Amino acid sequence: MKTNPLFSVLIGWVLLLGLANPATAQPKKPAFRVVAIAEKEGGVHAPFVAAAKEWLQKAAAENHFTIDYIETTDPVNDTFLANYQVFLQLNYPPYRWTETAKTAFIKYLETGQGGGWVGLHHASLLGEFDGYAIWPWFSGFMGGIRFKNYIPGFAKATVNVEAKAHPVLKGLPISFEIEKEEWYTYDKNPRPNVRVLATVDESTYVPDSPTKMGGDHPVIWSNERMKARNVYIFMGHHPDLFKNEAYKTLLLNAIRWASDHNADPSSSSHSH
Template identity: 75%
Template structure:
């Protein structure tokens, strides 16, 4: 090593000794866990696009994100590590009893963090031999899934609660190009804070799968202590080309994680 280079090395070493935080990884602002079922079927492209987008957002904003593929790891100790739980692509069934109990406490007591649920989180009913989880139905406003638009439809979403932090910067309306638009047995409105609805008259192509006017697609259950938001959209990867969807997702992360 040349003398000049050695001197510089020594100066850097001395500086780091007096400033021990240098060279150490910065403590993350918060920790996120996201759940997406293994394989994912037709939803796999959405999950892949979400993971890419989330990693970039996490890097830029100094938070960490871990992924799980089922509810087996979930218990009180596990959830206590995270300030945000994202139900990215996982239905409200096939949960272990331990996971159910821990999640209920996480949401009802609000001691750990917040929750964002997408799309499949309202697939409420009897599926694959599993009964409906009544608590989760209540959490989602007391609704039950009825049917959906299997061949997708373009539609206009109307922002109803523009003052809500998750809706900051969104236009009063925005379009979603391809979505399944679930129909429920009733509107969750009496039991939740509706943030946005879909205009069923804007379906293109038109569909008979309608709720008759009041069709919430983004809402929050303010009876729970944990900050929470459900976002129906979450099937097609092109959502990550939609500026409004990305703004909504980004806002929801920082609001639900309380950062």
Template identity: 75%
Template sequence: MKKQIEATFIVSFQILLLFAGLGLTAFAQPKKPQFRVVALAEKGGGVHAPFVAEAKKWLTHVAASANFTIDYIENTEPINDQFLAHYQLFIQLNYPPYRWTDTAKAAFQKYIIEGKGGGWVGFHHATLLGEFDGYPMWPWFSEFMGGIRYKNYIATFAKATVRVEAENHPCLKGVPATFTVEKEEWYTYDKSPRPNVNVLATVDESTYSPDSNLKMGGDHPVIWSNEHMKARNVYMFMGHHPDLFKNDAFVTVFRNAIFWGAGQ
């Protein structure tokens, strides 16, 4: 009788261990990602390479803590409808609005106009609109950015104050009314995009240090969203210097933009 009880106990214990093992295996399996992100950053990147390197480190940390995946591409060759359908957010981290394949242009336009796939966050180079490196301007992208054309930039950089206009926009949540950017080129355009976009923040040209004559006359948007498009989208002009990732306001806007753009 005693042996029977011992045998039953051993079998029961083995069963418990088996179920415990199964439970631990299931627990150890990674959770399904909340969403998927693709980021476009040109190979090499020239003077923008340090910004991209720092951005990748920061994005790796954010993706791990918030449970989303991020893939990187270095040109527009992979982009088509099927490719974009896998992602809920497209980050144009460092890539101008030229050197895109025709297939990529058509797929991206559809992605933004129809808004069925996901959102977009663009930086800096995305408003380098004009004729560059033998490429014509992409008219649709100019329309997307508010109908503007690139005009000039402060090549020697300037420190300046950014002023938030749309404090209630999700991308500006937790961002102070003003914040300082230590080093930036502050592109100027042939006109303000304001009539065609929702301006979220502007740079105060009177705070340029050192001062510069390359100004837009007071109305100089640097963060905006084109609400004529169905895809959630936000453009942030800042995106040249790696020290931006030491700027709490910048990283807060970037983080907010990721989750808002991805519909989270």
């Protein structure tokens, strides 16, 4: 069978271009890597974690990052954390940490040389729980607070954006509703020790509840005393949060912002 000379030339050019640009044939390198810690399956937060993992898998693919999961702090040390640009405390309390993990985590945040942190919901369960003493450093990191109470039957409420220019809140409306949440209260307001990004309007609780902070109730904040970028988002119990466009935008913004650990953690003008 006779080969068309023009066809042969075209094939040659295709092969040559492929060799000259080998990156075009290789998968795109992830922009950053995330490790998420979530307690073993089971328990009251299991439905949220399942919904989160499904959403995170899609978000990672669309935004070119990777995500790995751990169920305890046993693997956490300096070498382990060096592999990741974001530590996502998806569903894990501030106790049951190994001493090695504590030391590595503190270094990760205080030096800003490792990566950033996003903590959800359970990360502020500070106190004496399950036979563990409170972790003083973590309490200080979260604004010097201790868990006091919560709304076990859930309440719908409106969250008001306070730091409108912060990248974590980019694209969010000035206020948005959360359908079902426990709305933790603490022994004191973290505001003097952290930068508050958003609050919950306690007057919008449906059903109403006496479990309140007295009007100023932060639910999203960042500790800018740390060199690493960090943000705490209280909401993180009910799986229906992943049907809430504002919440999904908030969480993706937080992950992307935290990943840029080499930038100024207090910067609110950075778009990443």
